[in-house]
Amino acid sequence: MPRSSNGIYRVALLGTLVGVLLGQNALASTLEAINHTHWAINRFSVDGRSGIDIIGPYQGGGGGCCYVAPSRWSPDMTVRVDWETGAGSSEGFPGFADRDKYYAWLDKIDAQKRQHSKVVPVPDYTGQKVCGLTVHFLPCDELQVTTSCYAYGSPEYPIKTPLHLPEPQSCPK
Template sequence: MKITVLGVLLGVFLLAGCSQPKAEAQTQSGGTGTIKAINHTKWAINHFSVDAQSGIDAIGPFDGGGGGCCYGVPAVWQPGMTVRIDWERGEASTEGFPGFADREKYKAWLKIKKANNKELSKTVPLPDYTGQETCGITVHFLPCDDVKVTTSCWSPANANYPIKLPLEMKEPKVCPK
């Protein structure tokens, strides 16, 4: 195998890309973390981003995922700080899936599924993280097309985790406006 200088430089550039935070996004601990999500809804999250940075994963109903690299918050939290969450939610069911053999039936089924997809965007407050270590960002997708975020390093299973919601949440008959 022949290794070229260009190949080595490209490898170094790719490896460094995720460890280099944006200038305005230095964290208190000097690094960044991943973009993760927890989906508390019956919908699939087909894709999502935080401030235009991809969360990478699609996330099933009542599940978690993510893994987008890298997200860091400014070293000092200030009142009024927000993040923009963009996402697409859609049906998670494969009910009625006709298989791939009959292409026309498959396309018709897919069209029905895609008709239920919905592109959403919401700007939400970034909770105060003063005096705390930050570990990227975790987005919680909630019923009624709502979201909450945290920069906590605690696991959602830990009592210190700041967002204490059940994984499986039901959509109310009427969503608050």
């Protein structure tokens, strides 16, 4: 979904104000995500800041405010990502007419929800413009993050992982 330049201006202004209020020389912008899995990302946050959108399987989204990046990167810089995964489709939805069937279906959907949390390193952005944070949700509850201003899929974008990744038979423990 394209962003309006007016919306980007407001987010940048808000990010600057957040940095000033925090007493930091900081760079701020939105939280975005790319989902490389067959699960839906029902919600996610980075360091407690909400990414807003539900992100369907093999999609992008987000738009939360704000990721505040310190003006200088350091090797120990990390972010904590919290997220919930769930069913990525409405397959088997019985409608609302038969309440018992509807609630049984809803219980099945709710039983698939899982809470996750992971601390991940922020890659070195020294000498680069920072445009918020994009979280890549990968199979086996793995994550990658970037502060790149380039769009996912462009030649300059640092994460080259294909959008559609096969789900492994098992994940490392």
